[in-house]
Amino acid sequence: MTLIKQLTNQDEFIGYYLLKEVEIKQTNSTPPKDYLDLVLADATGELPAKLWDASPLDKETFFPMGLVKVKGLVQTYRDRLQVKIIQIRPAKTEDGVKLTDFIRSAPISSKELIHTIHQVMNGIFDTEIRKIVEFCVGKVEEKLEHAPAAKTHHHAYFGGLAYHMVRMLELGEFLCGQRPFLNADLLKAGIILHDIAKPEEMVAQLGIVSEYSLQGKLVGHISMASNWITEAAVRLGIDPEAPKVMGLQHLVLSHHNLGEWGSPVQPQMAEAVALHYIDALDAKLQMVEDALHTTPETEEWTPMIRGLENKAIYRLKP
């Protein structure tokens, strides 16, 4: 079975894929004919596909996020690859394929990631800080198992957010060793809380974001997390204007560093500076890693990466 990432022009292939998008459209011909405009995906990438001359049955059979068996031909349309579907049918139980094999996900299992996050949380000495962090994590506990860290920018896959958090926690631990003036409780809390509202900011299924939620648009994950910290304090009987509460809110509010990047205040605590630069380092390197990973080994250059000044990455092998 051929992986999406390996398909090239003029390939004829058979395989199982995920239908990421399904839309009924009409051709320009007279009279216009219905066809299905699809996106085929697996864990290695995705490709647009057309099922010309779709029958009424076809139009009822296929739906987004369903698994299918496809026989197809790869063609070039406007300089991009596109699949012409020769045969297609829904996957059956006896085919033995399962959805989770077809989605991109973090290289570590969600369970392990969540376990690590809980361990770090338990290691926060300050009881009030720990309880506030636990309250906020509790709000998204379930979604954290699959939420991506972003729509497209970085860690945009199943478990991406938890993976990003764990990597940042490792880096934070290393830095606390290198620079003992950093307060480990604050840095841990900051790392766990900084993107904690993302699962409520975006509507995602299986790690794929379909849109921003109403709250995501009107309030945004940065202010949502700040509000959650206030809610946590009030519900836990902690003074919502105590310095440590402000400190946690400051870490969250300032982690995008600049106003034009979405932060209403700029970092003014050592841990806030650390948090922003740890976040940047991890996100940017992940963009590079993901781009290299989804680009065929035969290509010297990845596609352009929006989050890296729109530059492509070159594989130099000295």
Added chain:
Amino acid sequence: MTLIKQLTNQDEFIGYYLLKEVEIKQTNSTPPKDYLDLVLADATGELPAKLWDASPLDKETFFPMGLVKVKGLVQTYRDRLQVKIIQIRPAKTEDGVKLTDFIRSAPISSKELIHTIHQVMNGIFDTEIRKIVEFCVGKVEEKLEHAPAAKTHHHAYFGGLAYHMVRMLELGEFLCGQRPFLNADLLKAGIILHDIAKPEEMVAQLGIVSEYSLQGKLVGHISMASNWITEAAVRLGIDPEAPKVMGLQHLVLSHHNLGEWGSPVQPQMAEAVALHYIDALDAKLQMVEDALHTTPETEEWTPMIRGLENKAIYRLKP
């Protein structure tokens, strides 16, 4: 008695003034001598002043925010007016002067302004919105009687914030008449809440800001108000993620319009757009009015105004 605004170079004068700042410094002479570096103020403006050869008694007698009787001479130092003090003593009870006569304040009394704000609040139909607004106003009720709207930018005087709110409410009412699609409840609430955290963001006395508070620096008035709305909802038993709560938070969070001006989200409700532009119009016109008001009638140009692209304003009388 001569008003600060009327003093010109080489004037010799006697009058009562407020000591806005008092500092003990040393001259460059050998041996250096102590002198008092002062700022004299009244409701029309302020001027730096020097008391050369300050005696030990002088150093104990004068303190900031005290009233004094001064005999002085106006001189020019580095192109700016400065008072050389000839005689100075603290004001006495029998002098019959009172502090509030010497500070700049809004042209309408605080009582009246607060009354108007309460009237408008009472006119909010939606009970939950009204209660949330009342909760937030309740947090700063006392300070609202004197808080300025900013450190220097605009409405920087006794009662300036309440005055700004009342003027904006008038403008808001006019616009709701002109454009009935605007929701009056939301616009009223937005106007009252948008700067409601300013009295806690800045430390002010008699309308004069001395510095930003810790919370002001780490969280900022925009996020503080958003957090207060969450606190209000939780304490009042309203769902803190109900659409109307988000809506109020959106109005507050977006009222600076752009990220680089401090807003983590941009206006996405009709009332949010209205709020931002009403705020801008009122603040900018007040800067003009204040500058014209504190510039002697004999001057054609005001000083440069930072909030107006650093431009001075010309009095054209056609």
Added chain:
Amino acid sequence: MTLIKQLTNQDEFIGYYLLKEVEIKQTNSTPPKDYLDLVLADATGELPAKLWDASPLDKETFFPMGLVKVKGLVQTYRDRLQVKIIQIRPAKTEDGVKLTDFIRSAPISSKELIHTIHQVMNGIFDTEIRKIVEFCVGKVEEKLEHAPAAKTHHHAYFGGLAYHMVRMLELGEFLCGQRPFLNADLLKAGIILHDIAKPEEMVAQLGIVSEYSLQGKLVGHISMASNWITEAAVRLGIDPEAPKVMGLQHLVLSHHNLGEWGSPVQPQMAEAVALHYIDALDAKLQMVEDALHTTPETEEWTPMIRGLENKAIYRLKP
């Protein structure tokens, strides 16, 4: 008869519409066939439409700005609605439809708007200012009855410019009441003159701008209006460098506030500051109103609005 705004995918409909654009094109088929690429419009919006297999007669029958009777089917093409025309013929006299019913226009009649503008002009006390304003209005008197205020940004419809002026005059009157230091003559003149050259900057028919004029491109409406004020002064025997003439030119030249927004000088008179912010407030609220008005009631969000930081507007109903 179905309004454009109400049409949805798969609707079959009959109705009268305005042909806003008509173009003859060829299909990709071999041999290619001619078809008509059309834009159907009414007062509520517009939609692209195709007449496949256009006959030679068809190609001569239909022209832009003509009224037609159409039987059509709504389809989706690249995520946007598009009409497949089943039958089409020009409207006849006996159909009883008239052009002006099919174009978007200001909610107040041009006559009334122009009347109001004249009334305000007559109320300008300073004779020279009034005459200069009258001279400039005289240059576009006729076009003012239908000119839009912009190509797409705001008030982009029949009578939009006059409507924008009248709304701004109302707001200006309110502000002169709130802030008596504003000179009413200057503010009225500024509001009437600020966009007065727009009807000559853009080529428009029935409120629809087709392109910028040569003068619009090379000189621009801001400098055109400044030149007209000079011309008025010279022709009326007023010194073209008198302070009041400069003042009027300053109001016009500075009304976009910043150089990057097209103003060669920044506001330096109280009325110039007021003019800019009145203009901004009215234009932005109109963008919101127009977007809400042309978005079906069933949609919670309007499309993105370029003049509002590319944000969509949400209808929050608390």
Added chain:
Amino acid sequence: MTLIKQLTNQDEFIGYYLLKEVEIKQTNSTPPKDYLDLVLADATGELPAKLWDASPLDKETFFPMGLVKVKGLVQTYRDRLQVKIIQIRPAKTEDGVKLTDFIRSAPISSKELIHTIHQVMNGIFDTEIRKIVEFCVGKVEEKLEHAPAAKTHHHAYFGGLAYHMVRMLELGEFLCGQRPFLNADLLKAGIILHDIAKPEEMVAQLGIVSEYSLQGKLVGHISMASNWITEAAVRLGIDPEAPKVMGLQHLVLSHHNLGEWGSPVQPQMAEAVALHYIDALDAKLQMVEDALHTTPETEEWTPMIRGLENKAIYRLKP
């Protein structure tokens, strides 16, 4: 006699200088004493100077733009040279010094420059263009003999504007030879008109700008010149909206290239593009030349030049 440019720390010197600025100030001592705060200048540069213990007679004797004989000592104050005056008296007739020897001026005499400009004007073939140019030059004919091209930026000296125009005309002639598609009439007219309103935008004496005029602030030289072209057309009976009139206005309006640099429209004619880049090249090279000229030969680096990205210029002699 020692030139300003040659004075170094601890020099004692005698010579004639121009008093560019004179101000009476008071020392910090008790009681404060009057002293004169002066700026001494000659054609090679300027230095601040102090006359300590100024007598009442001194205060009446010295005034700006007067010539004086000075005996002084050069000292360092806050890292900058400053003259302590030992003796000073006004220059007398018998001293045989004259004002114009003490001011910086263009290296070619004003007469010659004006003559060249007239010659070029006479060479404009198109009668209407020539007459409009003549009308505008006529407005500032007298001031053109001494007006500088800017307050400090470039060509900031006696005759600087005419000198800038002549150099640009030479460069324009060269380019018309290199690129025959350029219209020489338009380019000549554009070069002569682009800064023609500067003598009315700034108040200058002997090539030294003291301030901007009211019209300079409210309208600015770019729009002033555009208005003058309109005035010229009206007074000369030429249609003020004829293409060639617009063309001339376009050249003037667009010559700063970008809105943030003061141009309300961007260059859209070949000659407008040429005009902007000729202006830039000549102004920037003159800044370099002036900086090298006023820096002692012994210095490798000039001071920082604001118009050249705040960079200093190094004299590399290979």
Added chain:
Amino acid sequence: MTLIKQLTNQDEFIGYYLLKEVEIKQTNSTPPKDYLDLVLADATGELPAKLWDASPLDKETFFPMGLVKVKGLVQTYRDRLQVKIIQIRPAKTEDGVKLTDFIRSAPISSKELIHTIHQVMNGIFDTEIRKIVEFCVGKVEEKLEHAPAAKTHHHAYFGGLAYHMVRMLELGEFLCGQRPFLNADLLKAGIILHDIAKPEEMVAQLGIVSEYSLQGKLVGHISMASNWITEAAVRLGIDPEAPKVMGLQHLVLSHHNLGEWGSPVQPQMAEAVALHYIDALDAKLQMVEDALHTTPETEEWTPMIRGLENKAIYRLKP
């Protein structure tokens, strides 16, 4: 034979053209058919073209950069002209057409341009500077005969780079006459070296750039030229950190003036300032000239030009 520039909608024509691009594609029809997607070019411009129903032989016959004889029909597709090919065959020897007649090239022959560059190089007095320049020119001697100065921006044709250099050298010579403080050796060297690495930065054939080279992307022509100067010095036994070597590197490194335009340092020598502004003037005027030249005489406006603030140029004929 009809030139590309002269073709208009519905023209039927026969002529010889260059195949600038050739791609095999499939139509949307069922089953899809192969067609050739072509770009026809000559020295006056280029047009997209389609050969519908391409035979297997067709697919093997036509290749990029080949000459063909075409009978075609001009149509409009999405508002742009496009050729429907009726007949096509490769050019034969007996047709007597040659490749170089079909490409855009500088108006002066490469031979002459290279000759002029060598003459100027020989005129550099300083032996070390001359040798370094010769070394760098030697690296691209052959490619200089055809290299364009840019991919699309300006001088994007056969010999464009050498032509740009020669024009700049003429302008440099004129300026050295006007301003004798400029060092002619440095200015000549700077002009020759500033873009000398461009032939290695971009991969070009017959003046047409297909892509950037690896070195072009990773190092860029500015740093490449700086490195070449170091290499030249080392290989020629000149101290690579001698002031004159730094000077040459400074000229190259600073010639884009600002960091955001690619220069790691800003101009800090008189000749560096001159170089940047000569480069800007020549490049911008060439953009204008090229746009006017490739726009039919009947058009008043050229297309928009990216390098000129995205403005079109108007042909004003007074």
Added chain:
Amino acid sequence: MTLIKQLTNQDEFIGYYLLKEVEIKQTNSTPPKDYLDLVLADATGELPAKLWDASPLDKETFFPMGLVKVKGLVQTYRDRLQVKIIQIRPAKTEDGVKLTDFIRSAPISSKELIHTIHQVMNGIFDTEIRKIVEFCVGKVEEKLEHAPAAKTHHHAYFGGLAYHMVRMLELGEFLCGQRPFLNADLLKAGIILHDIAKPEEMVAQLGIVSEYSLQGKLVGHISMASNWITEAAVRLGIDPEAPKVMGLQHLVLSHHNLGEWGSPVQPQMAEAVALHYIDALDAKLQMVEDALHTTPETEEWTPMIRGLENKAIYRLKP
């Protein structure tokens, strides 16, 4: 003996200090008197100091970078601490103080740092890369023992550059563990080379930068390092345009990430992205650490830090 960092207003103290700056100045008195304007420093900070009534002997006795014994009084001048010197004499051999005790330096000894750097260099597998790195390090071997990493921004002290390199190498090693796709040779080489030319870009003594060198201004450390890599390749017989040479140059050239921050190309290799963000993280955290370290423990806020968006850092102790 009191450390600079511990001195507060009105303290009288005795101790040994480093004279970081010494300048002879004159008072404003009549006649003016000479005084010494000094900067006292030790490893914890620095303070301005005045020796009033300096004798001729004083003026000859004290010089920059000398050690002195001082009795002084701390005063406040313009809101900043300043020392009035009561007694001062040069340190004598028998005082037993040595220069290196009085300068700020990295917390790890230069020897150790250099040793670590050599160890890492030896661990580079690719022979050519290792030799190029060694050649470049060899150029500044001696200066690396004391060179700071910047003038004021970060690591501005004795050994600061080597310290920055070592910390970055540790971080780089950690990341290579976390993300095995990173090439360790390239990342090590990039970290060592990225600022390797700084010791030649700035003139420094004991870790204190006095000014930029000529090469530092005209070429800059980024291009200098790129040129050195070329020189290394040529001298070592390696092709200067081999991919691995380009790769090293790319790492150096792109490490400031953006053009406006001084990088002529943007990161396009995984290791280049890592290098930039490692550099940013280490530099920013060091700014925080240095500011906290030099701020008295009693202060809650550090001074504003230019490299951190001009924000001060708050010590939150939860």
